[in-house]
Amino acid sequence: AQSVAQPEDQVNVAEGNPLTVKCTYSVSGNPYLFWYVQYPNRGLQFLLKYITGDNLVKGSYGFEAEFNKSQTSFHLKKPSALVSDSALYFCAVREVGADGLTFGKGTHLIIQP
Amino acid sequence: EAGVAQSPRYKIIEKRQSVAFWCNPISGHATLYWYQQILGQGPKLLIQFQNNGVVDDSQLPKDRFSAERLKGVDSTLKIQPAKLEDSAVYLCASSRRGASDGNTIYFGEGSWLTVV
Numbered sequence: 001a002q003s004v005a006q007p008e009d010q011v012n013v014a015e016g017n018p019l020t021v022k023c024t025y026s027v028s029g030n031p032y033l034f035w036y037v038q039y040p041n042r043g044l045q046f047l048l049k050y051i052t053g054d055n056l057v058k059g060s061y062g063f064e065a066e067f068n069k070s071q072t073s074f075h076l077k078k079p080s081a082l083v084s085d086s087a088l089y090f091c092a093v094r095e096v097g098a099d100g101l102t103f104g105k106g107t108h109l110i111i112q113p
Numbered sequence: 114e115a116g117v118a119q120s121p122r123y124k125i126i127e128k129r130q131s132v133a134f135w136c137n138p139i140s141g142h143a144t145l146y147w148y149q150q151i152l153g154q155g156p157k158l159l160i161q162f163q164n165n166g167v168v169d170d171s172q173l174p175k176d177r178f179s180a181e182r183l184k185g186v187d188s189t190l191k192i193q194p195a196k197l198e199d200s201a202v203y204l205c206a207s208s209r210r211g212a213s214d215g216n217t218i219y220f221g222e223g224s225w226l227t228v229v
Contacts, residue, residue, distance in 0.1 A: 043223045044206075
């Protein structure tokens with residue numbers, strides 16, 4: 001079975017500082033990994049994904065994520081946070097060859113002016 | 114291109130009543146998903162269609178939930194009778210083909226259900 005852990009319910013960062021939202025995963029084979037963002041009263045918006053190749057993946061709005069196979073992690077990062085980045089972030093995993101996408105419980109990111 | 118369309122956006126019903134949600138996926142997307150997102154939790158897959166066939170409905174409470182995808186395009190999710198614990202956001206999503214090849218899944222804005 002595949003699973004995702006987002007260990008932090010909430011992350012607080014001052015505007016302009018770097019941010020990291022943590023995600024670890026568990027699959028029996030190779031993973032596809034995704035990050036989505038959800039703004040209040042909205043659906044999920046795709047940010048980025050890791051399929052294969054370069055471990056550092058760049059996505060929308062200046063976000064990037066680093067795939068670390070040995071640590072089974074896929075942390076979301078941004079060099080300089082904006083107040084508008086405040087939202088709920090979900091990490092998701094799919095095992096290669098499987099169809100189901102499994103989500104973590106989400107992390108609230110709060111960027112303080 | 115147009116995104117995943119869902120309606121209604123918001124619905125309030127009394128317990129034991131019925132409700133239906135509609136979804137129109139992105140044009141050309143063969144795979145359609147319905148997810149349930151309860152407040153404070155990540156989305157949970159209810160059912161997955163490939164064209165008009167069901168691929169996975171293992172987590173669909175079949176005693177009260179039903180879904181169909183006629184002609185392999187639009188889909189409807191129905192709940193009858195509703196329970197208080199069905200209060201959630203129902204997210205429709207689509208992808209080009211089966212997700213196993215890494216295709217991105219795109220989500221609609223969601224249908225917010227409150228059962229009172």
